Amino acid sequence: MASVTFDDVSKHFPGGTAVRDFSLEIADREFLVLVGPSGCGKSTTLRMLAGLEEISEGTIRIGERAVNNVPARDRDIAMVFQSYALYPHMTVYDNMAFGLSLRKMPKAEIRRRVDGAAQILGIEQLLDRKPKALSGGQRQRVALGRAIVREPAVFLFDEPLSNLDAKLRVQTRAEISKLHQRLGTTFIYVTHDQVEAMTMATRIAVMNLGELQQVGTPQQLYDHPANLFVAGFMGSPAMNFFRVTTTEDNGRLRLEAAGLRLDVPREQEGRMRAYLGKEVILGVRPEDIHHSEFVPTGLANTSTVRVRVEITELMGNEIFLYLAAGGTQFLARVDPRAGVKAGSEVEVAFHMSRMHVFDTESEEAVVTAVSEIADVSEAPTSDQSTVRAG
Ligand SMILES: Nc1ncnc2c1ncn2[C@@H]1O[C@H](COP(=O)(O)OP(=O)(O)O)[C@@H](O)[C@H]1O
Ligand SMILES: [Mg+2]
Numbered sequence: 001m002a003s004v005t006f007d008d009v010s011k012h013f014p015g016g017t018a019v020r021d022f023s024l025e026i027a028d029r030e031f032l033v034l035v036g037p038s039g040c041g042k043s044t045t046l047r048m049l050a051g052l053e054e055i056s057e058g059t060i061r062i063g064e065r066a067v068n069n070v071p072a073r074d075r076d077i078a079m080v081f082q083s084y085a086l087y088p089h090m091t092v093y094d095n096m097a098f099g100l101s102l103r104k105m106p107k108a109e110i111r112r113r114v115d116g117a118a119q120i121l122g123i124e125q126l127l128d129r130k131p132k133a134l135s136g137g138q139r140q141r142v143a144l145g146r147a148i149v150r151e152p153a154v155f156l157f158d159e160p161l162s163n164l165d166a167k168l169r170v171q172t173r174a175e176i177s178k179l180h181q182r183l184g185t186t187f188i189y190v191t192h193d194q195v196e197a198m199t200m201a202t203r204i205a206v207m208n209l210g211e212l213q214q215v216g217t218p219q220q221l222y223d224h225p226a227n228l229f230v231a232g233f234m235g236s237p238a239m240n241f242f243r244v245t246t247t248e249d250n251g252r253l254r255l256e257a258a259g260l261r262l263d264v265p266r267e268q269e270g271r272m273r274a275y276l277g278k279e280v281i282l283g284v285r286p287e288d289i290h291h292s293e294f295v296p297t298g299l300a301n302t303s304t305v306r307v308r309v310e311i312t313e314l315m316g317n318e319i320f321l322y323l324a325a326g327g328t329q330f331l332a333r334v335d336p337r338a339g340v341k342a343g344s345e346v347e348v349a350f351h352m353s354r355m356h357v358f359d360t361e362s363e364e365a366v367v368t369a370v371s372e373i374a375d376v377s378e379a380p381t382s383d384q385s386t387v388r389a390g
Contacts, residue, residue, distance in 0.1 A: 002063040002076070002153035002186060003028045004049065009058035011044050018044040020210045022058070031180050031187045035197040036207035037233070042190040045207070046156050049188070050079050062154060078152040082159040084143030086131040092118075093127040096145045110149075117148040120182060121175075137168045144179070157189040161196065173200060194234050198222070206230050228363040231283050231356055237320070239356070240289070240330035242282040246275040255282050255357075258326030262303040265352050268367050272357065280366065283356035286320070286333040288369075292347040294335035302349040312342050323348065 004026040011019040019041040026032045034042050047053035049060055051072030059066050067075050086095050093114055100110045118124045121141045131139055140160065147155060157176070161169045177200050180187050191197060197204045198218045206213040206221065206229075214226040225231035231239050244255040244262070253264035253272050262282070264272050272280075290296070292304050305325060313320040314336065321332045321340060332348055340346050357367040 003061075004154060004186060004188065005059075005061040006045075006049075007059040007061070009045070009048060009060060010056050011041070011048060011053065012056045018210055019048070022212055024205055024212060024215060026186060026188060028186055029184055031177070031189065031200060031202045032205060033189045033191060033197040033201035033203075034205050034207060035191055035194055035233075036213075038192050040207045041210040042192075042207060043158055046079070046158055046188065046190050049075075049154075050077060050156055051075050052079075076153040077156055078147035078150040078154075079156040079158065080143055080147050080160045082162045084139055084160075084163075086139060086142055088131050091128050091130060092123065092134070092142050092145075095131070095142055096149050099146065100149060113149040113151065114145070117145040120148065120179065121145050136164055137172060140164060140172060141175075144176075148179075148183070152185070154186045154188065155183075157187065159191055160189075161191075176200065195236060198234070204234075206233060208233075224365070224368040225283075225356065226365055228281060228283075228358045228365075231358070231365070235285060237286050237331050237333070239283045239285050242284070242328050242330070243279060243360075244282045245279050246272055246277065248276055255280070255355075257328065259307070260305055260325050260328075262305070262350055262352060262355075263301070265301040265355075265370070267353075267370065268355070268357075271367050275357075275359075275366065279360055281358040281360055281363075283358060284330075284350055285354065285369075286331045288351040288354040289323075289330070289332035289334070290349045290351065291321075291332075291334040291338035291340065292349045294338050295349050299349075299351055301352040303352050304347050304349045306345055306347050309340055309342055309344050309346050312340055321346070321348075 006022050006024045009019060009022045010017060022045060034045060036042055044053060048055050051070065055068050059068060062075060096114045096117060097110050100113065118127055121144060123138060123141050126134065126138060161172055164172060173196060189200065201218055203215060203217055204221055205215045208229050214221060214230045221230060221234050225234060242257055242260060244257045244260065247254045247256050253269050255262045255264060295302060307323045307325045309321055310324055311322040317336060318333045319336050319338060319340065321334055323330050323332055354369040355367065356365060356369060358365055
């Protein structure tokens with residue numbers, strides 16, 4: 001068991017910089033998910049920690065020990081990759097035992113560890129099989145088993161579910177979460193999939209273009225994204241964005257664009273006053289735009305707008321409405337009882353307490369959603385919930 005610390009870590013390749021000034025403290029036993037779009041530097045960050053890539057600048061510590069110059073095999077970590085690369089001529093047992101045999105571990109101890117891992121993963125009955133006689137999901141479990149038998153201080157995962165079909169991905173996701181609870185070890189997990197990040201992480205670190213954007217619990221990132229990038233990346237379907245101007249009418253602040261006229265909630269007026277007369281970017285999540293006849297009871301601060309319905313998608317438990325107002329297209333997730341037809345006009349209610357506002361130049365958040373549910377996930381120290389690299 002161990003904590004992991006990145007201290008101003010950068011990675012330069014001849015072609016450019018893959019990771020810049022990356023600083024992050026990962027607590028012992030945490031399940032930290034590093035998420036971001038393809039090419040943003042996630043694998044490079046993980047590979048520097050694993051010892052597979054040299055660190056250009058900065059320090060990485062596992063526990064108290066700086067590992068910059070420690071060879072990969074002595075770092076007490078195990079890594080699971082997307083391609084699990086099992087040895088095809090070896091049985092499942094031998095695939096899991098191989099790394100331990102290389103280290104000249106006594107046979108009885110190897111048996112104890114392989115049997116233990118097989119039991120945790122529910123693959124005891126497969127130990128004599130060769131990889132070709134396994135399904136994709138079973139092979140991925142063997143790859144997990146190979147990491148578990150090492151009994152490392154830190155587990156690293158680099159997109160381990162990408163080769164599995166959608167259903168198996170959801171199932172294996174839950175198994176990895178259970179594995180984390182059972183082993184009580186530090187997990188660092190890389191993915192481009194924000195749904196995996198939201199569902200598995202105790203804390204998420206979002207990266208873009210080689211830089212850390214924000215660190216926090218899933219709920220914190222969802223409700224209080226620090227900037228436009230995090231707001232647009234976390235959440236599916238994604239947050240809607242509108243270019244609006246802050247106006248004042250009879251002492252009340254509004255956000256306006258062609259076809260849109262929304263009231264700023266009183267509790268946000270203080271922060272918005274600095275933007276009076278200026279353009280800002282308004283962010284509203286699809287679930288915060290309701291059909292005006294199906295607004296949940298007790299919702300304060302709603303602003304209604306008449307808009308055109310372009311397309312409807314019935315999802316069963318809700319309807320997705322693709323809407324347009326003043327040239328901006330946006331999505332609302334509304335009550336399935338709202339029988340809305342494409343091509344018609346509809347009145348929708350924006351739940352303005354949940355609005356996000358971003359500065360058009362810095363793209364930093366000026367206002368984020370007012371939380372109406374308590375954040376029950378493991379809270380980090382407050383000074384770590386927002387990190388803006390640069
Ligand atoms: N060995 C390398 N040599 C040169 N550039 C590399 C190398 N490995 C990665 N990169 C570059 O670094 C950036 C980050 O890559 P990577 O860490 O693999 O991203 P991710 O895992 O987030 O998709 C990319 O632009 C990639 O092309
Ligand atoms: Mg990668």
